[in-house]
Amino acid sequence: MRVGLFVTCLVDLVRPRIGFAALRLLEAAGCEVAVPATQTCCGQPGYNSGDRASARALARKVLEEFEGFDYVVAPSGSCAGMIRTHYPDLFGDEPVTLDRIGRLCAKTYELTDFLANVAKLDAVPGAFEGTVTYHDSCSGLRELGGGGGGGGGPGGAPPRVAGLELAEMKDATACCGFGGTFSIKFGDVSAAMAEKKCANIAASGADAVVLGDLGCMLNIEGRLRRGGDERTRVLHVAEVLAGSETGQ
Amino acid sequence: MQPQSAHFKRRAAAELANAQLQSNMRRFGGRFVAARAKVIGELDDFEGTRTAAAAARDRALENLDVWIERFEREAKRRGASVLFAETGEEVARLVIELCRHHGVRKVTKSKSMLSEEASLNQRLEAAGVQAVETDLGEYILQLAGEPPSHIIAPAIHKSKEQVADLFERAHGRPRTLDIPQMTREAREVLRGHFLSADMGISGGNFLIAETGSVALVTNEGNGRMVTTLPRVHVCITGIEKVLPTLEDLALVMRLLPRSATGQSISNYFTVATGVRAPGDRDGPEHMYFILVDNGRTNLIGGDLHEMLRCIRCGACMNHCPVYQTIGGHAYGWVYPGPMGSVLTPSYLGLENALDLPHASTLCGECGVVCPVKIPLPELLRKLREKQVDRGLRPRSEVLAIRAWSWLAQRPRLYASVTRMAARYLRFLGGGRRRISRLPFGGAWTRGRDMPAPEGRTFRELYARRRVDSGK
Missing domain, CATH: 3.40.50 (Rossmann fold)
Structure with a gap:
């Protein structure tokens, strides 16, 4: 195809x-x-x-x-x-x-x-050593009806990656505060929302937060780093599934 | 209530900086969200019930005039009077006239958001009539001199310590943080008012056309006291609250308390019909309905008409990450959260609430949880379009979006601009690969960094890869 x-x-x-x-x-x-x-x-x-x-x-x-x-x-x-x-x-x-x-x-x-x-890919090339927590994007979750969150994976089953351990964060499906132009128009409100997300990520104890949308990624990574978190990695689900990020 | 929605940004900033409010909102957190999630499972077919309820509301709204006339006829047949008010001011004028007519000096009130639209308490005071809020949350706010910050949990922005201070001052008793004790204190004070008031004013969750009744959903029993003890009962509600039949009422009641507080049914549920009849043991001698427009007809037949379905459960604000972060007062008028961001500009005029339709990440939570399937994100987006069409957005914003779109329609130019941007931003990012002060994006970098681009665009790298691999 x-x-x-x-x-x-x-x-x-x-x-x-x-x-x-x-x-x-x-x-x-x-x-x-x-x-x-x-x-x-x-x-x-x-x-x-x-x-x-x-x-x-x-x-x-x-x-x-x-x-x-x-x-x-x-x-x-x-x-x-x-x-x-x-x-x-x-x-x-x-x-x-x-x-x-x-x-x-x-x-x-x-x-x-x-x-x-669609492609019914049963084995992904990726392998990951470590614990990750997923952040589903709002559009994927709520506009595409559950499939397409990137993070949670279609039907809610996270893609299987060898070695990867999952730790669900609190309020995993809540918005990170990005919202496109919202993040500029109401920068402080947006950053405060991102901070809540970051606190939940930290509390999950994961080595990496994995997500499916660049907007969330820039927002979450930007807030984590500003808050002094240099440890938690912020990765796109494609990088993990494809094996370009292995957690090492 | 004097609209302050034009100052949303300033108000939101103040709420973010208010440590007490932030702590109170954190404590409120997702309590209603969790409770709702638990009880909606009690319905065999929650989604089907939502669809049916939305259809029932639409049926009522499609022939609103007919159902209002039917309601009026049935209510009159049972001894009530039905009055109409076009504005909030007119509501207050009617109530004051009724007070004069019946020699009323004191009014007890159960919760009514419409009376907030009408600034009723202030106008009654000015006319020499004492108004006492009897919903516990509203009572607290009356003592504090504040408007509600949530449509069903009006004092959710207050901590028990703040309430204890207010009670100590108002009741003159030793300060206590024991909630049952505090509640008892309020009850004792309110009991006296219930027994001495000449008029009770209630809102109305629904009006039932076929019986001329008002349905009241409460948790404290104050609604019953207000509607049965005083000689005169005045029910003030919006014209859109009509349901044709009791069966429609039963349907939406399966959703309202569940969506609102996460209760299967509220502690009290009252259907009040007509004046006290001979042989009745209680009920008012005189009953008046004041049905209010105050901007609602602006919505009929327009492209925001779905908003009129709203049954005021508050689920959209409970689930809104923006509301959870800044609280209800930031929105600046009676209705906060997503429903308020649609209603305020619709009722008061687009130009009086320019920020509200934008005060949403369009994350979709509100639309997903709405029990009557109001497509709130879609309506917010439509309001944004109306602002642009009417030239109400800042020129810089309109031009920026247009410039982006102009550029994106010219792929070759786009490729070279993004190529330069990727390099420039990469340079700004320096060794730490993050930008701590973004030119033209200060609002972003005030509270977070901007991760720097890798430095080459995908299209450059992809083109090179294809050349290298000889494709």
């Missing part, structure tokens, strides 16, 4: 290695992976800021770049959620486009959801 990898703007800019980990995992699952070179952003910043026109323009671009694939996979519950849950809302007045959008939605997946439920 031909899979179009939607790298996402944050992975492209900030953590390319997550994109490569996703690529490796999809190839390990036997997919033929292509990465459309013109891809940029899914349009979520505009959509959540009330700028529908901007969101629509970018949604149309994503549609044209990705509708030719059998599947579209993103290492992000948030971007996959934007496409699957919100794109249809943007084209209510264009029945023909809406039809195409509907087909796009049906084949768009968050990475871990895709690996487990």
Whole structure:
């Protein structure tokens, strides 16, 4: 099956290695992976800021770049959620486009959801020595209906990684306080929310917090380090599953 | 209540800096959340019940005028009067007229958020009528001179030590931290008021059209005292609270206490119908309903109409990570949390609450727990769109979003800009690979670092890899 990898703007800019980990995992699952070179952003910043026109323009671009694939996979519950849950809302007045959008939605997946439920990958290349705690992203949990949290894995079963031990943190499904532009508009409230998340991570005693979305990752890592925690690692689930992070 | 929602940011900052409030909110924590999670399992089909309740509310709202007329007819048939008020001010005027008409000097009140919309207590005092709040939380706040910070747990932002101070001052008895003792004190004080009041004012959780009744959900029994002991009972509630039948009431009551406090049923549940009839042992001689618009009709038929389904359970605020962090007062008007962030701009005007629709991470908790399936995140997003459409957002913000989108539609330019950005931010990050002061992002780095990018974009590395591997 031909899979179009939607790298996402944050992975492209900030953590390319997550994109490569996703690529490796999809190839390990036997997919033929292509990465459309013109891809940029899914349009979520505009959509959540009330700028529908901007969101629509970018949604149309994503549609044209990705509708030719059998599947579209993103290492992000948030971007996959934007496409699957919100794109249809943007084209209510264009029945023909809406039809195409509907087909796009049906084949768009968050990475871990895709690996487990479509590609049915039973053995991941990764191995991890240590205890990790998962932070599911809100979009993955609540927009994609439980699958696609990245962290908790589809159906709530964390992906099996050799050696990895799980320690669930308190309020694991609570928002970390990122919220896109929220983190800038209300920086102090956002940081206070991140602090609660960090306290729960610390209390879990885990060596690493593993998550599925770059937004949460920057927020949580940024707050952990500012708070003086140099020990707890912050990893994307793709890095752990692909074996690019082994805990050593 | 004088709206302060325009100052959300300042108020939120003050609440973050208020150590007492932060400790009180931490103590409140997820208590209602845990209780709700436990009891919703009692229903065989919780999701199905939510769907049915949402449909029942929609049915009532689709023909709201018809059901209100039916309610009015049935209530009148049972000896009650039905009055209508367009604004909060008008509510107060009507109540004051009723006080004059019936020679009322003292009023006892059970919880009513609508009376907060109407600043009723202050207006009654100004008219020489004493108003006594009898819900324990509201009573505490009346002593403190504060508005509620939660729609069902109004004094949740106070600690027992703070309450003990208030009681010591008001009751003139030795300070105690023993909660049963404190409650007893309040009961003793309130008992006197119950027996001497000439009028009782209640809110209304629901109005039942087919019987002309009001349904009251309470935990302290004060609602019953207020609606049965005084000569006159005035029920003040929003026009949207009508349910066609008692069967609808039974349906939504399966969800309301469970979603609110995590109780299968509240301690008291009252359906008050009409005035005291010959042979009745209690009940008021006179009963008035004041049905209030105060902005509600703005929502009818519009794209936020689902908000009118709201049954005021408070689940959205209990589950809101923003509410949990800053408390209810930051929101600046009667209704806090996600439902308040939709209602306040809808009732008072978009321009009077610009921050509220943005005061959410859109994490989705509120929409998931709402017992009548109000798509709260969607409504908040729609309000954001309305702000942009009406030119109410700061120019810098609008331009920044537009610039981003303009850039993202030009892949080659985008690739070179992000290439430079990745290098520049990597440079800013230095050896520790984190940025402690972000240019143009000071709000981010005031409370956290920004992890620095790796330095090369994915697309650069990917293109190079393909060249290297000869693809």
